[in-house]
Amino acid sequence: MAAGHFVEMKKRGEKFVVLTAYDAPTARLEAEAGVDIIMVGDSVGTNVLGYASEREVTLDDMAHHIAAVRRGAPGVYLIGDLPYATYDSEAQALASAARLAQAGADCVKFEGAQPDIVRALKREGYEVCCHIGLESQHQEGKRRQGKTAEAAAKLLADALALDAAGADFLVLELIPRELAAKITERLRAPTIGIGAGADCDAQVLVVHDLAALGTRDFKHNRRYVELGAALRAAVAAYARDVREGRFPAEENGFSLEAAELAALEKIIA
Numbered sequence: 001m002a003a004g005h006f007v008e009m010k011k012r013g014e015k016f017v018v019l020t021a022y023d024a025p026t027a028r029l030e031a032e033a034g035v036d037i038i039m040v041g042d043s044v045g046t047n048v049l050g051y052a053s054e055r056e057v058t059l060d061d062m063a064h065h066i067a068a069v070r071r072g073a074p075g076v077y078l079i080g081d082l083p084y085a086t087y088d089s090e091a092q093a094l095a096s097a098a099r100l101a102q103a104g105a106d107c108v109k110f111e112g113a114q115p116d117i118v119r120a121l122k123r124e125g126y127e128v129c130c131h132i133g134l135e136s137q138h139q140e141g142k143r144r145q146g147k148t149a150e151a152a153a154k155l156l157a158d159a160l161a162l163d164a165a166g167a168d169f170l171v172l173e174l175i176p177r178e179l180a181a182k183i184t185e186r187l188r189a190p191t192i193g194i195g196a197g198a199d200c201d202a203q204v205l206v207v208h209d210l211a212a213l214g215t216r217d218f219k220h221n222r223r224y225v226e227l228g229a230a231l232r233a234a235v236a237a238y239a240r241d242v243r244e245g246r247f248p249a250e251e252n253g254f255s256l257e258a259a260e261l262a263a264l265e266k267i268i269a
């Protein structure tokens, strides 16, 4: 599948569904549930690897997790994040994109208004997702973006420039819904919103957030299941059973045949 498929969906007014995954079993279950695009974000750093910031994520980290997701969901369109400081020049962006494509990404995503990087990647045949609004790699405070008319106009101009450069998708993060709607209306490329209102062509969430596996709540998120609480309770029940001799049970193991047991006792007598 190629990015053009999602441009056709945009033209028909059909929403599509994007969700992060970082490992094979989660990717498999997302494919089974009918997710249209899996995103292997640099959010792997803070959500899975225990890093304090997205900035600590390396190209090796991304390749490792992209390959795992690709094994779990061989047929799903996969967008992979280029991590911090791996697209500072056209040559560096091309080398980094090659690495992620080799690992199994169909499309590479990077943060910021850099139409030259888009053109360089497109020239070499890569599909490209841009990402503006809140840029975790480049903004220390995680705050709403595009709150003034001037800031909003700048983001719209950036979006138009990236679209004109040939971007295949545009992630809009934490911007006002009216601005996201105007950007979505004016772009050829489908927009993928997170905290950017319902008028984007697609939505993305971090899977740990929708499953409530993380440590904090976000205003842009909806918790669809309390997996964190369920897992903690399951682990506590397992620990209690082990300590009280109730796990494992007979059925969780197996026995020596009576004749073998008798023979063993002779040998070691």
Ligand SMILES: Nc1nc(=O)c2c([nH]1)NC[C@@H]1CN(c3ccc(C(=O)N[C@@H](CCC(=O)O)C(=O)O)cc3)CN21
Residues within 6 Å of the ligand: 042, 043, 046, 047, 054, 134, 136, 142, 143, 144, 174, 194, 205, 206, 208, 209, 214, 217, 218, 219, 220
């Ligand atoms: N678990 C997780 N979920 C995400 O959505 C996510 C990541 N990680 N890592 C990468 C980026 C960073 N994102 C973030 C990070 C923080 C806020 C945040 O602090 N939101 C505030 C509102 C801020 C404001 O309104 O100015 C909140 O209270 O939810 C939002 C998106 C989205 N992405």
Ligand SMILES: CC(C)C(=O)C(=O)O
Residues within 6 Å of the ligand: 020, 039, 040, 041, 042, 043, 044, 081, 131, 171, 173, 194, 204, 206
């Ligand atoms: C939140 C999404 C858009 C992202 O960039 C990530 O998961 O890293």
Ligand SMILES: [Mg+2]
Residues within 6 Å of the ligand: 041, 042, 043, 081, 136
């Ligand atoms: Mg990211």
